[in-house]
Amino acid sequence: MMWRIVKYVCRDLFRGKIVLGYAAFLLLASFGLFNLGGEPTKGLIGLLSLLLFVVPLVSLVFATAHFYNSYEFIELLAAQPLRRNTILLGQIVGVSLALSAALLVGAGLPIVLYAANLTGLTLLVVALVLTFVFTAFAFLGAVIARDKARGIGFALLVWFYFALLHNGLTLYVLFLLEDYPLEGISLTLLALNPIDLARLLVLLQLDVSALMGYTGAMMQNLLGTATGIAFATGVLALWIAAPLATALWIFRRKDL
Amino acid sequence: MLDAKNLSKSYGRLRALDALTVTLRQGQAVALIGPNGAGKTTFIKCVLGLVRPDAGELTLDGASLLGDPALRRRIGYMPQIGRFPDHLRVGQLFELMREIRRGTHDRTDEDLIKSFQIDRIAHQTARTLSGGTRQKVSACLAFLFDPDVLVLDEPTAGLDPVSVEILKEKVRAEIARGKLILLTSHILSDLDEIATDVLYLIDGKAQFYRPIGELKSASGETRLGRIVAELMRASANAARATETGSQEETAP
Numbered sequence: 001m002m003w004r005i006v007k008y009v010c011r012d013l014f015r016g017k018i019v020l021g022y023a024a025f026l027l028l029a030s031f032g033l034f035n036l037g038g039e040p041t042k043g044l045i046g047l048l049s050l051l052l053f054v055v056p057l058v059s060l061v062f063a064t065a066h067f068y069n070s071y072e073f074i075e076l077l078a079a080q081p082l083r084r085n086t087i088l089l090g091q092i093v094g095v096s097l098a099l100s101a102a103l104l105v106g107a108g109l110p111i112v113l114y115a116a117n118l119t120g121l122t123l124l125v126v127a128l129v130l131t132f133v134f135t136a137f138a139f140l141g142a143v144i145a146r147d148k149a150r151g152i153g154f155a156l157l158v159w160f161y162f163a164l165l166h167n168g169l170t171l172y173v174l175f176l177l178e179d180y181p182l183e184g185i186s187l188t189l190l191a192l193n194p195i196d197l198a199r200l201l202v203l204l205q206l207d208v209s210a211l212m213g214y215t216g217a218m219m220q221n222l223l224g225t226a227t228g229i230a231f232a233t234g235v236l237a238l239w240i241a242a243p244l245a246t247a248l249w250i251f252r253r254k255d256l
Numbered sequence: 257m258l259d260a261k262n263l264s265k266s267y268g269r270l271r272a273l274d275a276l277t278v279t280l281r282q283g284q285a286v287a288l289i290g291p292n293g294a295g296k297t298t299f300i301k302c303v304l305g306l307v308r309p310d311a312g313e314l315t316l317d318g319a320s321l322l323g324d325p326a327l328r329r330r331i332g333y334m335p336q337i338g339r340f341p342d343h344l345r346v347g348q349l350f351e352l353m354r355e356i357r358r359g360t361h362d363r364t365d366e367d368l369i370k371s372f373q374i375d376r377i378a379h380q381t382a383r384t385l386s387g388g389t390r391q392k393v394s395a396c397l398a399f400l401f402d403p404d405v406l407v408l409d410e411p412t413a414g415l416d417p418v419s420v421e422i423l424k425e426k427v428r429a430e431i432a433r434g435k436l437i438l439l440t441s442h443i444l445s446d447l448d449e450i451a452t453d454v455l456y457l458i459d460g461k462a463q464f465y466r467p468i469g470e471l472k473s474a475s476g477e478t479r480l481g482r483i484v485a486e487l488m489r490a491s492a493n494a495a496r497a498t499e500t501g502s503q504e505e506t507a508p
């Protein structure tokens with residue numbers, strides 16, 4: 001039943017200009033980055049920074065706006081013999097898939113053309129995962145906040161924290177606690193940011209410790225590459241599941 | 257048929273429904289009337305499963321509407337504001353609703369689709385539709401699965417006069433077929449023509465609930481608008497009287 005809703009959410013979004021525009025923007029930027037650097041690895045690192053910046057932001061803002069724009073229709077669906085879970089999951093999966101499709105075209109195509117290797121594939125996969133993570137976060141904010149302004153505010157706050165603030169805080173905490181053994185703390189801090197985990201997964205493929213940052217390098221020392229990948233992947237899966245489950249739990253009880 | 261027993265709902269300090277107890281039967285078209293904030297919308301939303309009451313029961317032929325969503329197959333809903341996904345075509349919207357409701361109903365009722373000539377706009381995307389056209393689409397969707405209970409929230413708002421008449425005719429036909437219709441409208445003359453009973457809510461309670469004919473003969477008035485205005489004035493006066501009597505009950 002959920003897939004019937006997913007199908008129509010995707011149909012609707014593919015006709016909209018925003019998903020198309022997102023794909024076009026990524027396409028232009030990716031080709032630009034690959035052509036600027038000369039070396040494909042350089043292009044890939046540039047694309048990594050761009051995607052880790054843009055994908056969470058676009059997913060958060062677009063999904064939040066989508067929820068509020070669809071509010072009356074979600075209400076109509078909720079008055080049908082459908083479970084609340086089916087409705088919200090259909091919306092979340094639909095939006096995630098539409099954004100993923102744009103990402104596959106916009107970033108996937110250039111990656112296949114210029115950097116068709118394991119690193120390129122990893123980058124594409126983590127960008128897709130981040131799309132699901134932050135779409136789920138967007139819906140979490142939207143089912144909590146009553147009005148659109150607050151919902152968008154929540155989305156921007158989430159983005160600001162994970163994209164910018166968390167790194168600063170990590171450094172500050174590590175600096176404060178430099179006299180203590182830091183392994184556990186730095187691993188925890190790393191796990192607490194899906195964007196950092198995504199970055200690390202790509203850099204582990206590239207094996208450029210200099211770019212991994214402090215926590216990343218420490219994790220590689222501590223866990224080794226293989227365990228590190230398993231750890232980061234597992235935690236990222238939790239980063240999808242946790243906001244998703246919370247959003248569904250709240251929506252089941254929500255007065256529309 | 258539809259029974260509310262001690263149905264209560266508060267939003268913070270505001271009591272939208274205050275132990276509302278009322279029974280609605282098939283063949284009735286009940287007009288929900290009352291001042292703003294009296295609990296009309298909250299009551300409708302409880303019936304539709306959009307709002308979860310804090311306490312009380314709400315049953316349809318004995319089965320609780322508060323639990324299993326499958327029971328909503330028996331309810332059709334025409335919202336006050338129909339908004340559909342911007343880029344879906346009207347035809348696709350009907351497809352979606354039919355897919356969602358596949359296997360939940362015995363027959364479909366396409367009378368309104370024909371009368372409103374929805375085929376002609378089937379290729380248009382939802383966002384290009386005018387307000388009135390969206391109302392027509394909403395109405396068609398509400399009646400489409402031949403539900404036993406129809407909830408119509410401001411059904412005539414934004415409709416052109418011809419469409420209003422078509423819709424009224426349809427509602428009358430459904431009442432005759434033994435449906436239960438729950439209506440709100442600010443246009444009292446419309447209610448006057450369709451409704452069989454008036455449920456007057458105030459502060460989340462049923463102030464009175466009587467057949468329209470009875471109200472008319474009791475008050476000597478023939479127009480529902482007059483009767484309701486008179487009753488609202490009377491209840492406002494009564495409220496003022498009790499307020500001066502017990503000072504601690506000041507409204508927020």
